[in-house]
Amino acid sequence: MQKTVLSVRELQKEDIDLITDYWLVSDPEFLQGMGVDMNKVPGRDKWKEMLSEQLNQSYNEKKSYCIIWQMDNIPIGHSNINKIIFGEQAYMHLHIWNADTRKKGFGIAFMKMTLPWFFEKYKLKKLYCEPYALNPAPNKILEKTGFKFIKEYITTPGWLNFEQPVNLWMMSDDRFKKIK
Secondary structure, three states: OOOOOEEEEEOOHHHHHHHHHHHHHOOHHHHHHOOEOHHHOOOHHHHHHHHHHHHOOOHHHOOEEEEEEEEOOEEEEEEEEEEEEOOOEEEEEEEEOOHHHOOOOOHHHHHHHHHHHHHHHHOOOEEEEOOEOOOHHHHHHHHHHOOEEEEEEEEOOOOOEOOEEEEEEEEEHHHHHHHO
16 A cells, blocks of 8 residues: 655645635535635636735735645645734635545644745744634644644634634744744
């Protein structure tokens, strides 16, 4: 039996349709289970425009930065940061695109490979994540990866979300250096 090889890399042009399809073709119930307000999901052209913008900007200009998660060199998901304050902090999101590759235990390994990209490229002091409190998968991954639980509260965590209870998790630069 051949071992699965996991790897990560920066967003490339050929990934744009894959991410766009994730948001536009995924089961609406799955997206709502992540806290997505289906009325706020933009169309294909807007997704392509937003993602393409990342390819042409320097790190300190990007509004969002995306790392692609691969299994045996095949893209299967992504993690991105936004609300970036270069040299200070950012907010992270985690997404595995296909239901067949979810809940297989890959999330923690992907997180450990992804964190250096965020901390090193953006000189972060703190990295936050605010997953929907009722979505257990990302909360488990964050805890097992070494993020510190800060609090649960109600907010609208992102431009795609409805108001919801979220769990705020944080990884400091010091904490990251200890786990890497």
